[in-house]
Amino acid sequence: MIVADRKPLEEILNSIKDYKKIMLAGCGGCVTICFSGGAKAVELLASQIKMARKKEGRDIEIIECTPERQCEYEFIDEIKKDLESVDAVLSIACGVGVQAMSQRHPDTITIPGLNTKFMGYPIEHALWDERCAGCGDCVLEWTGGICPIARCAKKLLNGPCGGSANGKCEVDKDTDCAWQLIYDRLKKLGKLDNLKKIREPKDWRTSTNAGQRRIKFEEAML
Amino acid sequence: MKSDSRLEKVLTAGKFAVTAELGPPQNADPEAIKKKAQYCIGNVDGANITDNQTAIVRMSSIAAAAIAISCGVEPVVQMVCRDRNRIAMQSDILGAAALGVKNLLCLSGDHQKFGNHPQAANVFDIDSVQLIAMVKGMRDEKQFLSGDPIKEHEPRLFIGAVENPFADPFEYRVLRLAKKVEAGADFIQTQCVFDVEKFARWMGLVVAEGLHKKVYILAGLTPVRSHKALVYMKNEVAGMSIPDELIKRMESAGEPKEEGLKICLEMIEQVRRIEGVAGIHLMPIGWESITPVILERAGLLPRPEV
Numbered sequence: 001m002i003v004a005d006r007k008p009l010e011e012i013l014n015s016i017k018d019y020k021k022i023m024l025a026g027c028g029g030c031v032t033i034c035f036s037g038g039a040k041a042v043e044l045l046a047s048q049i050k051m052a053r054k055k056e057g058r059d060i061e062i063i064e065c066t067p068e069r070q071c072e073y074e075f076i077d078e079i080k081k082d083l084e085s086v087d088a089v090l091s092i093a094c095g096v097g098v099q100a101m102s103q104r105h106p107d108t109i110t111i112p113g114l115n116t117k118f119m120g121y122p123i124e125h126a127l128w129d130e131r132c133a134g135c136g137d138c139v140l141e142w143t144g145g146i147c148p149i150a151r152c153a154k155k156l157l158n159g160p161c162g163g164s165a166n167g168k169c170e171v172d173k174d175t176d177c178a179w180q181l182i183y184d185r186l187k188k189l190g191k192l193d194n195l196k197k198i199r200e201p202k203d204w205r206t207s208t209n210a211g212q213r214r215i216k217f218e219e220a221m222l
Numbered sequence: 223m224k225s226d227s228r229l230e231k232v233l234t235a236g237k238f239a240v241t242a243e244l245g246p247p248q249n250a251d252p253e254a255i256k257k258k259a260q261y262c263i264g265n266v267d268g269a270n271i272t273d274n275q276t277a278i279v280r281m282s283s284i285a286a287a288a289i290a291i292s293c294g295v296e297p298v299v300q301m302v303c304r305d306r307n308r309i310a311m312q313s314d315i316l317g318a319a320a321l322g323v324k325n326l327l328c329l330s331g332d333h334q335k336f337g338n339h340p341q342a343a344n345v346f347d348i349d350s351v352q353l354i355a356m357v358k359g360m361r362d363e364k365q366f367l368s369g370d371p372i373k374e375h376e377p378r379l380f381i382g383a384v385e386n387p388f389a390d391p392f393e394y395r396v397l398r399l400a401k402k403v404e405a406g407a408d409f410i411q412t413q414c415v416f417d418v419e420k421f422a423r424w425m426g427l428v429v430a431e432g433l434h435k436k437v438y439i440l441a442g443l444t445p446v447r448s449h450k451a452l453v454y455m456k457n458e459v460a461g462m463s464i465p466d467e468l469i470k471r472m473e474s475a476g477e478p479k480e481e482g483l484k485i486c487l488e489m490i491e492q493v494r495r496i497e498g499v500a501g502i503h504l505m506p507i508g509w510e511s512i513t514p515v516i517l518e519r520a521g522l523l524p525r526p527e528v
């Protein structure tokens with residue numbers, strides 16, 4: 001899932017300071033699961049904004065909504081009618097949702113209320129860790145299911161750097177060294193030979209280096 | 223001979239090699255290099271010119287190496303994967319060789335978090351093992367990483383790499399060294415040895431794998447002037463092993479500088495006796511003037527004629 005974090009309230013208030021009526025749009029997808037952009041987050045943020053504006057003596061009107069997914073046109077078409085009456089949309093979907101909204105409703109300004117962080121999953125309640133960098137050429141087959149691109153601060157492909165100590169990464173002592181995890185896992189699986197092979201330089205064209213990427217699923221094309 | 227490097231000649235002649243670190247300044251002053259070079263001239267077989275170490279901006283290692291060459295010091299140019307992609311690295315390798323550089327040390331590089339521009343994007347287009355293989359390909363196969371040929375004047379470089387016997391996972395460190403050797407490393411410089419017992423254990427594994435016959439291993443040594451330096455390294459630098467008795471010995475010393483020097487000399491003696499150790503690499507952080515003193519007292523001067 002995509003994991004996102006709310007922007008500081010001050011930054012959000014500043015970005016909507018010129019508007020008297022806004023739509024606050026959440027998303028029923030990933031950001032609902034990570035608490036930053038679901039219906040509850042919409043309700044909470046709306047009341048925080050209203051209170052702050054009331055204090056300033058400049059009331060604001062907010063239409064609250066949480067489409068099932070903000071990253072698909074069919075769901076954001078449902079709110080089109082309400083858009084006519086607002087000055088702007090404050091979106092607390094991920095960056096994909098914000099852009100889908102902007103693209104589909106180009107006459108209305110859409111402002112992001114979240115910082116989109118990474119693809120990951122909750123390793124425990126209310127704690128998410130990054131797991132995939134979307135490099136476009138998956139290496140998990142030989143790394144024991146642990147990604148060195150997303151989880152090693154140097155994206156190393158041929159083993160740990162000299163800063164791996166007591167299972168932790170030198171960049172952040174709370175973060176596991178991805179290569180220690182890979183080593184331990186492969187050792188357990190009896191596949192340490194996977195680490196003896198020299199891994200060739202990665203072809204980053206499948207990653208973000210060749211500009212915007214596109215996937216076409218021919219079989220499903222209409 | 224793979225290169226015209228003095229370091230290569232010393233090592234292939236079976237002589238105990240000595241290299242030392244020469245850090246470029248955080249400004250554009252060539253005199254800073256010339257001053258430090260004085261401690262190296264005639265005293266070492268190669269002077270490592272660090273590449274923005276600990277991610278702090280310093281004079282380019284290749285530019286500093288060219289100045290060192292003009293002083294009569296043979297540089298070992300360090301190259302890290304943090305700041306450049308494969309295009310810039312190969313370009314710099316050609317440039318370094320054209321300026322007379324004969325040794326290149328390939329490293330991943332300290333993460334930018336530890337430097338003075340933690341906001342910077344890092345590159346890590348290739349890693350240190352891939353860098354070693356790339357330099358070897360340029361030298362021996364006369365081709366760029368892309369496979370395009372280098373038409374004459376390929377860079378003739380003696381290829382170095384590093385290994386940290388004190389980082390984790392301990393058992394994997396030898397496997398990783400084997401990869402660097404397979405990729406094309408001609409010599410290895412290790413992280414600073416303070417824990418000789420652990421280093422000897424690691425060397426035992428290296429010898430058991432027969433790697434000491436395929437690559438020259440230089441033990442890294444750092445003379446320290448105070449126990450505080452040891453405490454700092456123990457607590458703040460990941461992947462360092464510093465025995466407590468060493469800290470106590472420095473703390474209780476009447477003349478810490480002399481004690482630090484003595485410890486370094488004892489360690490030189492100890493690592494020399496370990497099978498497979500082909501030389502030492504001195505890293506006197508901020509204390510470059512001590513290099514000739516240590517080497518003189520260790521009986522490593524004058525350097526052999528090769």
